[in-house]
Amino acid sequence: MxxxxxxxxxxxxxxxxxxxxxxxxxxxxxxxxxxxxxxxxxxxxxxxxxxxxxxxxxxxxxxxxxxxxxxxxxxxxxxxxxxxxxxxxxxxFSRGNNMGLTNRMANLGIQDDLKMDSSRARVVALACKMVGGGSDGSLDLCARVCLIDESEKIIFHTYVKPRLPVTKYRYETTGMRPEFLRDAMPLRQVQRKIQDYLCNGEPIWQIRSRAGKARILVGHGLDHDLKSLEVEYPQMMRRDTADYPPLMKSSKLSNSLKYLTKTYLGYDIQTGIQDPYEDCVATMRLYMRMRSQxxxxxxxxxxxxxxxxxxxxxxxxxxxxxxxxxxxxxxxxxxxxxxxxxxxx
Structure with a gap:
């Protein structure tokens, strides 16, 4: 030959x-x-x-x-x-590396004042945790959301009150109880705050370039998270570890965030009650590793x-x-x- x-x-x-x-x-x-x-x-x-x-x-x-x-x-x-x-x-990396005090703050609860006016972050990571709605509890409803910056500092972290009644709190993985959502921030308010922060002063219909003021959004399964938040954001500004070709399986199927973190960062996540801050950190670290090539x-x-x-x-x-x-x-x-x-x- x-x-x-x-x-x-x-x-x-x-x-x-x-x-x-x-x-x-x-x-x-x-x-x-x-x-x-x-x-x-x-x-x-x-x-x-x-x-x-x-x-x-x-x-x-x-x-x-x-x-x-x-x-x-x-x-x-x-x-x-x-x-x-x-x-x-x-x-x-280790699960606790750079996550000590900040992670404990995240687990204690909420930073819903959105430090958006003072944040100059160019890249942010987002993660949500879902509870169940519908008659069988299979409908995903966002009940907790977290945003962090490139330094893994929390920008926004709050419980979210869904529009629909919660029929399954999925406590084993979410740690969620009814009282956590009773006085939580309504979904519409969360949606508006996150959308405004991501756009960073640019009207969403004018975001045409990665060189503008709008922020790069990192996550895993962003379509699902943004849909649950009822937030629209241009595809060109998203960096999704679930559909980034170098991180996908040979068959072009998606790897789980748990697998990617263990395989490419070297530590375990999602081992018990899951914290969206932990997912944010994992996706941001994966993004930074891929970006630094x-x-x-x-x-x-x-x-x-x-x-x-x-x-x-x-x-x-x-x-x-x-x-x-x-x-x-x-x-x-x-x-x-x-x-x-x-x-x-």
């Missing part, structure tokens, strides 16, 4: 050059994909990269080096065991950018078939917005 027909990113081999060209059209390989630090193979997600390094059928040489010099949390390869040891102390800087990093739309157009088929696989990789771009781009915006 002609080695010229081998993808320069994922190393998949093709019988014909035209098949490689078609693969490059649809794969959207880019500098933003998780990449093996040893053989430089591109993977579609960190789950795929993990399987490549330490899965049931890993690449033997990569597995050997990774076991000696690789971090099993961020999957980075280091030059020595000592460098790995130093790194691991910073990479390994150092990827090649490109003027137009997305496949949908006008400058990239014709890179693999059909009328260039003959030219593409004469192109080296490495050159095709150079003109290929990502089909998702990498969070590392937030660092430069």
């Amino acid at each position: 002609d080695n010229r027909n081998k993808c320069a990113a994922c190393y998949r081999q093709f019988n014909k050059m035209e098949h490689l060209v078609e693969h490059m059209r649809t794969s959207y390989h880019s500098a933003h994909e998780p990449t093996c630090g040893i053989c430089r193979k591109h993977c579609r997600s960190f789950e795929s990269l993990r399987e490549h390094l330490i899965g049931p059928l890993p690449k033997v040489e990569c597995e050997r080096i990774f076991k000696e010099q690789g971090c099993d949390l961020c999957l980075t390869i280091f030059s020595s065991r000592n460098a790995l040891h130093v790194h691991r102390e910073a990479c390994q 150092r990827h090649k800087v490109e003027d137009y990093p997305l496949a949908q950018d006008p400058q990239n739309r014709n890179n693999f157009a059909a009328f260039r088929q003959s030219e593409l078939e004469r192109m080296a696989p490495e050159k095709m990789l150079e003109i290929s771009r990502s089909d998702y917005y990498c969070w590392c781009l937030d660092s430069s915006s």
Whole structure:
């Protein structure tokens, strides 16, 4: 088989050059994909990269080096065991790390004065806890919500009085009792405060750019949380750990926040009565870890950018078939917005 027909990113081999060209059209390989630090193979997600390094059928040489010099949390390869040891102390979070007094404040209850006037946070994380409504208690009703900033400080934390009657308090996971919601802030008031804070003075219909005043919103399953709060917010300003491609399963299904926290941050959450503050911290840490990745800087990093739309157009088929696989990789771009781009915006 002609080695010229081998993808320069994922190393998949093709019988014909035209098949490689078609693969490059649809794969959207880019500098933003998780990449093996040893053989430089591109993977579609960190789950795929993990399987490549330490899965049931890993690449033997990569597995050997990774076991000696690789971090099993961020999957980075280091030059020595000592460098790995130093790194691991910073990479390994603990459930209580940076969460002591603030977490106790969160568990004690409520900060519903919304310190929004004084907060200059550019990125905030949101999490809700639900009780049950409807005849069988299966309808999710938001009964508690928390907002934190990039430093994991609480901006807003309150119980929420749902519009509909609560038929199941789900005490085993929420710790919620009827008296907690009796004098809670009404949903409409919570919705208005959070919406105003996220928009940060910009009318929601005018939010068209990540460079404006509106805040970046981080969470896990944000569609569900925002729906329960009856809050609208533009998709371009959301960073959802449940549907971010590098954090999804190889089958493109979502991983749970509990799994992501254990696998990529190194500690357990949601082990008893669940606190939305804890979920906020986990999603913010995952976001910051993904944002801090150092990827090649490109003027137009997305496949949908006008400058990239014709890179693999059909009328260039003959030219593409004469192109080296490495050159095709150079003109290929990502089909998702990498969070590392937030660092430069």
